[in-house]
Amino acid sequence: MSSKNSKIAVVGAGITGLVTAWKLQNKGAKVEIFERKAEAGGAIKTVRNDQWQAEYGPNTLLLKDRQVAEFLTEVGLSGDKVTANPEAEKRFIVKNGHLEPLPSSLMSAVKTPLFSITGKLRVLLEPFIPRNSDRDQTVAEFVERRLGSDILDYALNPFVAGIYANRPEDLSLRHAFPLMDNLEQEYGSMIWGAIAGSKKRNEQGRIDRELISFKNGLQQLPNSIASELNHVHLNHEVHSVRESNGQWTLKTNMGEFGPYDEVVMNTPLYKLNKQLVPITDAQLQTLQNVKYPPLSVMLLGFKKEDVDHPLDGFGFLVPEAENRKILGALFSSTLFENRAPEDSHLLTVFIGGGRQPDLAENDSETLLTIVLDELNDLIGLNGDPQFKDHIYWPKSIPAYHVGYDEVLDVLNEIESQNRGLNMAGNFRYGISVPDCIKNGLSLAEKLL
The missing domain is CATH 3.50.50.60 (FAD/NAD(P)-binding domain)
Structure with missing residues (x-):
């Protein structure tokens, strides 16, 4: 000291x-x-090119701790804070080639085609699954044991790809997602823990969650x-x-x-x-x-009239079970204003990671072909990109x-x-x- x-x-x-x-x-x-x-x-890193503003690394900051909020104020950034469009609450998961919204309520969870009837019923058993004595387990082992394979394949697998650019089979639950581990250890159930622990988390300095960036990125x-x-x-x-x-x-x-x-x-x-x-x-x-898996980020801008999907959300994630060549995409210009010209969309597409490391290493032209094929299939493209950029991270996020x-x-x-x-x-x-x-x-x- x-x-x-x-x-x-x-x-x-x-x-x-x-x-x-x-x-x-x-x-x-x-x-x-x-x-x-x-x-x-x-x-x-934020790059400004005419009316396009692109992020090469992290795209957003999830503000949920009072300590972080106070720090941003102290460094003079509270006035330049930009809150994500409310549409960003909607998030999509790819299933059978379609973008399906992730459930945001009990009724939408009942109706969603993302999970089978068996998978939905399996979640109801979670409070009755006993604690695991071995805490050094993978995220995949934990989720499959407590919530079933449907939730693992079409919720946690894409979620892990979106955060860590990796696979749940390759990450430790206790270190990568300590909150989930703590819920099981303290309450014996993620569901009961999420309900009972909300007051405790508020007392520990949690504030209302806010997805933000800044005026200049x-x-x-x-x-x-x-x-x-x-x-x-x-x-x-x-x-x-x-x-x-x-x-x-x-x-x-x-x-x-x-x-x-x-x-x-x-x-x-x-x-x-x-x-x-x-x-x-x-x-x-x-x-x-x-391991720090390689990751490629492809930034593409399109005229709004050339994209069939309204891109009315945060973006989409691709489960590994879908056998596609991209991990997912952010609808960057939907997320925040002034990221693209008024008549255009900006998308940030992720390729490779721990799931398909070899794909990330391709050159820009090869990746562009791959990404355009995937996007055309998933959101419908009727024109060429107006803006394109590619950043390659040979070593991205520690696993x-x-x-x-x-x-x-x-x-x-x-x-x-x-x-x-x-x-x-x-x-x-x-x-x-x-x-x-x-x-x-x-x-x-x-x-x-």
């Missing part, structure tokens, strides 16, 4: 690192942040934080972080910096190596076992696999063996932007 007069280095200007640096600086510490790229924000968030920091070193790639006599020194492509009392490493696990940080072969091997405790233990071990070195990022305590904001605030408090 450091004093308020500490000198602290943050390596990596992703959202966790930025928030940590901001909070530390506000508390009086001298903070310097180092980023190898020419801009802050990590995976959060999500990148306005990291840009606003970075603009308030006193020492941001862009185009500075850190090559090594080393300690001597309780002080830390950074070697970068622009020279040596230090000494520092603390260093926050806000870098992905796959970037870590023995030259960068003091780490053993065994520790490195454990961290490199965490919290079964046995992820070993990864967390190694991170704790590295910190205990190297006093003053702190490991931070979306590989720890949640992958969402709000998770990263909360983690950054928490880490800053811990350091001071």
Whole structure:
């Protein structure tokens, strides 16, 4: 733990690192942040091209914690907050080639063609399914045991693809979806837990859920934080972080910096190596076992008259059982205003991930053909795209696999063996932007 007069280095200007640096600086510490790229924000990137505004990384921020809402106000963003169109409440799942709305009420759940009669009746048994003694289970095992295969295939499978770009068979329930695990452990049932736990969650700082972005896109968030920091070193790639006599020194492509009392490493696990940080072969091997599946994002704009579907919702997700070549799509211009010209739609389509990693690696022209074929089949296209862009993430979102405790233990071990070195990022305590904001605030408090 450091004093308020500490000198602290943050390596990596992703959202966790930025928030940590901001909070530390506000508390009086001298903070310097180092980023190898020419801009802050990590995976959060908004691109404006004439009247098209596209997101390369995260598209929305789900605001449901008072702490995050207060932080946005403190960094001066509350006035630029843009709330999603109410139509975004409607979400579609593909079944038999059709976009079916996800049930939003008891009556729509009874009537939906997404699940069979047997599957719907199976859900009613959930409160009577006993707890599982083995908590280190996959999301798929948990959902199939408690809710049945219908819910797994046509609700959780596409949901996991939409959040983690992955498969429920490849993720740990306890680490990827701790709320579901907690409901079973505390209440013995997800249904009873959801009902009984709502008051408790409100007492823990929950607020009414709000899906938001900002006037200039999500990148306005990291840009606003970075603009308030006193020492941001862009185009500075850190090559090594080393300690001597309780002080830390950074070697970068622009020279040596230090000494520092603390260093926050806000870098992905796959970037870590023995030259960068003091780490053993065994520790490195454990961290490199965490998979970051490749993901391609295809951004396409169409004239509204050239799309048969009204695109009246958040977007659609594709269950693996449908055997299609895309994970889903967001109706970006329905979600928020000023994302496309008035007479046009903007769609954000996702390809690959843990489900079909090889597909993500295709070149732009190959992917365009694949995506247009899928979209034509699902929403009906009658014209060529007016706008197109492609971003490839060779390593996208960390997969919290079964046995992820070993990864967390190694991170704790590295910190205990190297006093003053702190490991931070979306590989720890949640992958969402709000998770990263909360983690950054928490880490800053811990350091001071």
